[in-house]
C-alpha cells in the first residue's frame with residue numbers, strides 16, 4: 001500500500017467520469033492533463049493530435065467557448081484570450097512584420113491607438129490614421145503605400161461612428177490589405193463582420209458578450225488558416241483565458257440576444273429623448289435619423305445597440321457636473337453591462353488632452369459616453385433630466401451665461417423627465 005501523501009494526491013485529483021451531459025460547461029480548473037504515454041503527450045503538446053496537455057496551449061472550457069463564439073459568428077474558428085487587448089494584439093501580430101504598414105480609423109479605442117503607436121510603432125510598423133467614414137480618404141491612404149491591415153471598429157469608441165464594413169473590405173482587398181474589425185460595441189448579435197467581408201474580427205468579451213462586469217476576456221474570430229496563426233501566437237505569448245472566465249462568458253452568451261434587444265430599446269429611447277433638450281448639442285446613436293451613418297446601421301447591423309454619446313454645450317464643466325449628479329449609472333470605465341455606465345472622456349481617459357487635441361480625435365469637451373444598461377428606462381430618463389439641469393447650472397455658474405438661454409431655449413425645461 002502507498003503512503004498517505006501518495007494516496008491523498010491520487011485520490012483527490014481523480015476526475016469523475018460522467019455519463020450524463022451537464023447543462024452547463026464544466027470549469028476545467030486544471031493546468032495539466034495526463035496522456036497515456038510519452039508518444040501521446042508529444043503528439044498532443046505539439047498539436048499533431050487533438051487533446052489537452054498544458055492549459056496555456058488549450059483548456060476544454062476555453063475550447064467550448066471558442067466553438068460557441070465561432071458558431072454565433074458563423075465562422076470556421078475562434079481563439080479566446082485573457083482580455084480584449086490581448087485579442088487585438090494577437091490579431092494584429094498574426095498579420096504584420098517590421099516594415100509593414102497599418103491604416104487605422106481615427107475613431108478608435110484609446111488603448112488600441114496606444115498599442116498601435118507605442119508597441120507596433122516601436123517595433124517598426126508604420127501606422128497612419130484616417131477618417132474611415134470618408135471612403136475616398138481611405139482609398140487615398142491605401143494608395144499612398146502598401147498596407148497590411150485596414151483596422152476599424154464596427155461602432156467606434158467613444159464617438160459611435162459606424163463603419164461601412166462592406167465598402168471598407170472591398171477597398172482593403174483591392175489594395176492587398178486585410179480588414180480587421182473590432183466588433184466589441186456591436187457583438188455578434190448585431191453584426192457579423194466576416195459575412196460583410198472582414199478578414200479577422202476581434203472582440204472584448206469583457207463587455208456585452210459576458211454582460212455583467214464580472215470578467216475580462218477577448219476573442220479573435222476568422223477562417224481556419226488565420227486562426228491557426230492566431231492560436232500559435234496565443235501559445236507563445238501566453239495571454240490565456242482562465243477557465244472560470246470562459247465559464248462566465250459562456251453563461252453570458254446564452255442571454256446575449258435578450259440583453260442586446262433591451263440595451264438597444266433603452267438606448268434608442270434615451271437618445272430620442274435627449275435630442276433637442278436644452279444644453280444638449282448633439283446626440284450620437286445610430287437609431288437616430290440624424291446619425292451620419294444611420295443608413296450603414298440599417299444595412300449592416302441588426303439594430304443600433306446599447307452605446308450612445310452626447311455632447312453638452314457647457315463643455316468639460318458641464319460634462320463633469322452631469323456625471324457627478326447621476327444617481328443610477330455607475331461612474332466607471334467599462335461598458336456593455338447590466339449597469340448603465342456613463343463616462344466623460346475629457347475628464348477621465350482623455351483628461352491630459354487640450355481641447356484642440358481632443359478635437360483631432362473627434363471628442364468634444366462636453367462629450368459623454370453612455371453604455372445603457374438593463375435598468376428601467378423611465379428611471380434612467382428621470383436621473384438624466386436631473387443631471388442635465390445640474391450640468392446647465394454648473395456651466396452657467398462658470399461662464400455667467402445660461403447655455404440653454406444662449407441657445408435660445410428655456411433652461412428649466414431640462415428638469416422635466
Ligand SMILES: Cc1ncc(COP(=O)(O)O)c(C=O)c1O
Pocket residue numbers: 083084085086109111153157182184185203204205206207216217218334
Ligand atoms: C472598443 C473596445 N475594444 C477593445 C477594448 C479592450 O477590451 P479589454 O478591456 O477586455 O481588454 C475595449 C475596452 O474598453 C473597447 O472599448
